[in-house]
Structures are given as C-alpha cells and as structure tokens.
Amino acid sequence: xxxxxxxxxxxxxxxxxxxxxxxxxxxxxxxxxxxxxxxxxxxxxxxxxxxxxxxxxxxxxxxxxxxxxxxxxxxxxxxxxxxxxxxxxxxxxxxxxxxxxxxxxxxxxxx
Amino acid sequence: xxxxxxxxxxxxxxxxxxxxxxxxxxxxxxxxxxxxxxxxxxxxxxxxxxxxxxxxxxxxxxxxxxxxxxxxxxxxxxxxxxxxxxxxxxxxxxxxxxxxxxxxxxxxxxxxx
Numbered sequence: 001x002x003x004x005x006x007x008x009x010x011x012x013x014x015x016x017x018x019x020x021x022x023x024x025x026x027x028x029x030x031x032x033x034x035x036x037x038x039x040x041x042x043x044x045x046x047x048x049x050x051x052x053x054x055x056x057x058x059x060x061x062x063x064x065x066x067x068x069x070x071x072x073x074x075x076x077x078x079x080x081x082x083x084x085x086x087x088x089x090x091x092x093x094x095x096x097x098x099x100x101x102x103x104x105x106x107x108x109x110x111x
Numbered sequence: 112x113x114x115x116x117x118x119x120x121x122x123x124x125x126x127x128x129x130x131x132x133x134x135x136x137x138x139x140x141x142x143x144x145x146x147x148x149x150x151x152x153x154x155x156x157x158x159x160x161x162x163x164x165x166x167x168x169x170x171x172x173x174x175x176x177x178x179x180x181x182x183x184x185x186x187x188x189x190x191x192x193x194x195x196x197x198x199x200x201x202x203x204x205x206x207x208x209x210x211x212x213x214x215x216x217x218x219x220x221x222x223x224x
Contacts, residue, residue: 004154035214042198043155043214059213090154099145100212102154 002026006091006103013081013110021076021106023091029101031094032074033058034066036087037105043090049074081110115199120219123193129186131218133199136180141203144175146184147214148195155198155214158184189222196220 007022025032034046035058045058049068063085065077074093078085086109092100116134123129135144145160159166159173161182166173172185186193198217 040216042216045213088152092154099157099160100147100155101157104154105152107152 004091004093004101004103006089006106008106009104010107011109013078013108015082015110017081018077018079019081020078021089021091021108022073023075023103024073025091025093025101026072027093027095027101028071029093029095030071032068033092033094033100034064034074034076035090035092036060037090038087046076046089081108083110086110115201115215117197117199117215117218119216120221122221122223123186123189125191125222125224126188129184129189129193129220129222131184131186131197131199131220132181133184134181135199135201138179138201139203142201143203144173144179144182145200145202146171146173147198147200148193149198149217150192150195158197189220191222191224194220194222 004025030051033048035043037043044060046060046064047058047066049055052071055066055068067075089106091103094100143160143162146158147155149155159168159171161173161175175182196217196219198214200212202212
C-alpha cells in the first residue's frame with residue numbers, strides 16, 4: 001500500500017500565482033486533513049474533511065481552499081500565493097480511533 | 112480536544128531507555144493518548160496509542176497514570192535513529208466522525224552516541 005501520497009514534493013511559486021497541492025490515500029479512510037508546518041510552530045491544521053463531501057476550516061484557513069473530490073482525494077488550493085504561505089504542507093488521513101497516516105510533505109516556497 | 116504539555120527538548124544516551132513525559136490533565140474519559148514522531152523533515156509517524164491501560168508494541172511502550180492526567184512514552188533502547196521530535200496528542204474516538212487535532216511543538220529528543 002502506498003498510504004498517503006502527496007504531489008508535488010517541491011514547488012516554487014511567484015507571489016500571486018495559484019497552485020493546487022494534491023493528496024490521495026488508498027486506505028479507505030473517512031477523514032482527511034491538511035496541515036502546514038513552520039519552524040518552531042508545530043503542525044497547524046488548515047482544513048479537514050470528516051467524510052466525502054464535507055470540508056471544514058481548521059486553525060489557519062485564510063488564503064486556502066480545499067476540495068474533497070472523492071473518498072480518496074483531498075486537494076488544497078492556493079488562489080493567490082503569498083510569501084507567508086512558504087511552508088511545508090502535510091496531508092493526513094484517519095479512520096475512527098486509529099492514528100493518523102501522514103504523507104511525506106510538499107515543500108512550498110513563495111518568492 | 113484536551114491540550115498537552117511536553118518538555119521542549121531531552122537528551123538520551125544511545126542504548127539507554129528514553130522516557131518522554133506528557134501532561135494531559137484535562138483529558139476526557141473518551142479521549143485516547145497518541146504518540147507520533149517526526150524524523151528530520153519527514154511526515155509524522157504513528158508510534159502508539161492507549162486509553163487507560165499500558166500499551167506496548169515493537170516500537171515503544173506507553174505508560175498512562177491511573178488518573179490519566181499524564182503519560183510516558185518509553186523507547187527501551189534508544190538508537191541514533193530515534194533522534195526526532197515526539198508529539199503527544201489526545202483525541203476522542205468517535206466512530207465515523209472526524210478528529211480535528213492540533214499538534215504542538217513536541218519534544219525534540221537527541222540521542223547521543
């Protein structure tokens with residue numbers, strides 16, 4: 001099993017550009033999440049999806065949109081990238097009481 | 112979700128047991144304690160979880176106090192590859208429901224040769 005797959009692994013954007021971070025899981029998990037990680041800040045929740053067809057805001061949703069395309073896929077979109085969105089982005093999934101499975105991350109730099 | 116408190120950093124000699132504490136004094140009855148670790152800049156990796164009984168798996172042991180207000184993750188024989196940031200979180204177990212959890216900054220464990 002691949003687990004949680006994130007693409008791309010690295011990306012450099014210019015301020016104002018848009019892009020979509022892709023995430024897919026093959027574990028039949030109900031819930032999916034997007035986190036960002038900045039130095040000294042831990043992991044902060046951007047958006048989550050409890051189940052297919054539903055999405056909700058986390059701690060730091062401003063500047064982002066998400067789409068739960070189906071049970072497997074949960075994408076994160078930056079409509080107009082800003083330098084403050086330079087970060088490492090992690091996608092995760094979970095099912096009931098079992099733990100989270102994280103992807104390997106997308107390292108995004110906005111210049 | 113209950114908040115947790117962990118030391119910012121700890122050192123451990125290679126081959127010795129690493130004992131990582133976590134305080135979760137506001138934990139609710141239906142909340143589990145979970146431990147994850149993040150090696151370098153990889154995605155966090157699940158280690159172990161428990162409700163009230165002590166748990167052991169191939170990676171670690173989890174000791175939860177009787178009042179459930181604190182727990183300790185034990186790596187019995189730390190190796191250099193155990194150098195990582197360790198996160199303690201608590202979350203409820205709702206069948207079919209979401210689990211919105213925020214990870215803190217964790218404990219940076221440095222295993223020293």
